[in-house]
Amino acid sequence: MHEWAIAMSVVSSVEKWALERNAKVKKVLLSIPSLSMLEVEILREAFNVIKKDSKIADAELEVIVRDQNFSCRACGNKFTLKDIRSQLEPILRDFGEENPLHVVPALITTFAKCPKCSSHDFEVDSSIKVEAVEI
Numbered sequence: 001m002h003e004w005a006i007a008m009s010v011v012s013s014v015e016k017w018a019l020e021r022n023a024k025v026k027k028v029l030l031s032i033p034s035l036s037m038l039e040v041e042i043l044r045e046a047f048n049v050i051k052k053d054s055k056i057a058d059a060e061l062e063v064i065v066r067d068q069n070f071s072c073r074a075c076g077n078k079f080t081l082k083d084i085r086s087q088l089e090p091i092l093r094d095f096g097e098e099n100p101l102h103v104v105p106a107l108i109t110t111f112a113k114c115p116k117c118s119s120h121d122f123e124v125d126s127s128i129k130v131e132a133v134e135i
């Protein structure tokens with residue numbers, strides 16, 4: 001049900017933005033990190049239901065899945081899922097689609113480390129961003 005809470009906050013923030021500018025919103029472009037576990041279809045469905053009672057009832061939601069970013073708390077290195085893919089291969093091979101990372105993305109810090117300094121203390125970017133609003 002996380003999707004509904006997100007859709008609700010996207011609708012209300014874009015609605016506020018549109019009211020301030022007296023703009024008619026045609027499209028909202030949202031980006032989510034690839035490890036977010038969010039179901040894009042549920043997100044869109046939730047958006048479509050919630051928007052009906054708002055000032056952006058005609059807006060369409062487009063969701064893009066962006067490359068998962070990490071940032072190391074030990075050395076400040078920034079890296080992406082691609083950079084640590086090889087470290088995760090054993091676990092993906094053993095568990096396939098049912099791998100624990102799919103269920104609990106935060107576990108990635110247990111299985112992977114910073115490619116630069118080998119620390120397991122890195123931050124997983126989980127921000128949901130409104131990238132653009134088309135009017």
Ligand SMILES: [Zn+2]
Pocket residue numbers: 072073074075076077114115116117118119
């Ligand atoms: Zn590091």
